[in-house]
Amino acid sequence: MILMGKKRKLFNTMITAYILFTLTVGVTNSIVAYLDDHVGAGILKKSIVLLPGLSLNSLIEIAIFALSVYLYSRWTSKRITGPLEKITDAIQKMRKGEFTQRLRFKADYELTLIQEHFNEMVAHLEKTEAEKNKAEQSKQRMLLDLSHDLKTPITTIQGYAMALQMGVVDSPEKQRRYLEMIYNKSVIVTALVEDMFQLATLDSPDLPSAEEQEDLAELIRQIAIAHFDQFEQKKFTLDLKIPSHRVMVQMNRNLLYRALSNLLSNTLKHNPEGTEVALSLTDTDEAVLLQVMDNGIGIAEELKERIFQPFVRGDEARTGEGTGLGLAIAKKAVELHGGKLLLKSEPGKTVFEVILPKN
Ligand SMILES: Nc1ncnc2c1ncn2[C@@H]1O[C@H](COP(=O)(O)OP(=O)(O)OP(=O)(O)O)[C@@H](O)[C@H]1O
Ligand SMILES: [Mg+2]
Structure with a gap:
C-alpha cells in the first residue's frame, strides 16, 4: 500500500x-x-x-x-x-x-493514512469510554440496590431488637416470635453479603477457573437429590433425563453446583404448587447442553433482557427472600467455564439453557 x-x-x-x-x-x-x-x-x-x-x-x-x-x-x-x-x-x-469527532478531508496519501488511523483510534476510544461509563453506571446501580436491600432487613432487626431491649414485649411467645424474626432477617443479610462477595469474586482475575475433569451427569443428580424434599413439599413433578454414562467436563465443581442449583431452586421458588419441571442433559462431541424447563408462571417479556443483571427480580419475587443475585452469579460462573447461559421463555413456559464446551 x-x-x-x-x-x-x-x-x-x-x-x-x-x-x-x-x-x-x-x-x-x-x-x-x-x-x-x-x-x-x-x-x-x-x-x-x-x-x-x-x-x-x-x-x-x-x-x-x-x-x-x-x-x-x-x-x-x-x-x-x-x-x-x-x-x-x-x-x-x-x-x-x-471522542465523537472524525476527520474528513481530502489530501495526499500520507495525510489520508493519518486520517484513517486517527479515526480508527478515536472510534476505539469512544467504544472503550462508552463501556467504561456503562460499567460505572451498573456499579452505581448495584451499590444502590445493595444498600436498599441491606437497609430493609437491618431496620427490621433494629426495630425488634429495640423493642426487646426496652422490655415492651411482655409475653414469652411474642419474645420468641421477635427473636425468630431477628434471626430470619439476619439470614437474609448474610445471604446477601455472601452472594455479593461471590459475585465480586467471579470478577477477580485470580479466581481458580475450571481445573478438574468431573462428571456433570453425577453433579446434576446430586443437585436434584438436594432439592427432592422441596419438590415433594410443593407437589412439583421432576422429570430427569440424564445420560447413564459419565459426562466429563472441565469444571470448578463448587461454582457450577451453585450456578446449576440456582436454576433448579428458581423453578421451586417462583412457581406455584403442582408445577412440572424437566431437567435434561444432552451430551455431544463438542459440548453439553443442560435444559431446565418448567411450565410455571413464565418470565415477563420486559424482564427477559435484564434477567441476568444483579438484583433484577420479577414483581412476584420482590416480597420473597431471594437476593436477585442468583442468575447473575450463575451466568458469570457458566461463562467462566467458557459456556453460555440463555433464557428461552414464553408465557407459561420457562427454559434456561446451559451450554458448556467439552475440551
Ligand atoms: N423458573 C422461573 N420461573 C419464573 N420466574 C423465574 C424463574 N427463574 C427466575 N425467575 C425470575 O427471575 C428473577 C431472578 O432470579 P435470580 O435467581 O437471579 O434471583 P432470585 O431467585 O429472586 O434470588 P436468589 O438470588 O436467591 O437466587 C427471580 O426473582 C424471578 O422473578
Ligand atoms: Mg434464584
Whole structure:
C-alpha cells in the first residue's frame, strides 16, 4: 500500500512538472506572439542591459516559471497545512475527551493514512469510554440496590431488637416470635453479603477457573437429590433425563453446583404448587447442553433482557427472600467455564439453557 502511495507521488510530481513546463512555454509563446505583433520582433532578441546575454524572451520565460512555481507551492502548502490544522484541532478535542469527532478531508496519501488511523483510534476510544461509563453506571446501580436491600432487613432487626431491649414485649411467645424474626432477617443479610462477595469474586482475575475433569451427569443428580424434599413439599413433578454414562467436563465443581442449583431452586421458588419441571442433559462431541424447563408462571417479556443483571427480580419475587443475585452469579460462573447461559421463555413456559464446551 505504501509502495502504491510512493509510486503515485512520483507520478503526481512528474505530471505537475509537465504541467508547469507546458504552462510556461504556452504563456511565454502567447506573450512573445503579442509583443511580435505590437512592439516588433527586435526587442525580444535584445539583451537586457542589467543582465548581459539574457534576452527579454528568456526573462519572460523565467518570470512565468517562477510565478507558476510560487503559485503551485502556495497551493500545495495549503493542501498540507489545511489537513494538519484539522488534525491538530482534532487532537486537542480528543485530549478534552471528545471522542465523537472524525476527520474528513481530502489530501495526499500520507495525510489520508493519518486520517484513517486517527479515526480508527478515536472510534476505539469512544467504544472503550462508552463501556467504561456503562460499567460505572451498573456499579452505581448495584451499590444502590445493595444498600436498599441491606437497609430493609437491618431496620427490621433494629426495630425488634429495640423493642426487646426496652422490655415492651411482655409475653414469652411474642419474645420468641421477635427473636425468630431477628434471626430470619439476619439470614437474609448474610445471604446477601455472601452472594455479593461471590459475585465480586467471579470478577477477580485470580479466581481458580475450571481445573478438574468431573462428571456433570453425577453433579446434576446430586443437585436434584438436594432439592427432592422441596419438590415433594410443593407437589412439583421432576422429570430427569440424564445420560447413564459419565459426562466429563472441565469444571470448578463448587461454582457450577451453585450456578446449576440456582436454576433448579428458581423453578421451586417462583412457581406455584403442582408445577412440572424437566431437567435434561444432552451430551455431544463438542459440548453439553443442560435444559431446565418448567411450565410455571413464565418470565415477563420486559424482564427477559435484564434477567441476568444483579438484583433484577420479577414483581412476584420482590416480597420473597431471594437476593436477585442468583442468575447473575450463575451466568458469570457458566461463562467462566467458557459456556453460555440463555433464557428461552414464553408465557407459561420457562427454559434456561446451559451450554458448556467439552475440551
Ligand atoms: N423458573 C422461573 N420461573 C419464573 N420466574 C423465574 C424463574 N427463574 C427466575 N425467575 C425470575 O427471575 C428473577 C431472578 O432470579 P435470580 O435467581 O437471579 O434471583 P432470585 O431467585 O429472586 O434470588 P436468589 O438470588 O436467591 O437466587 C427471580 O426473582 C424471578 O422473578
Ligand atoms: Mg434464584
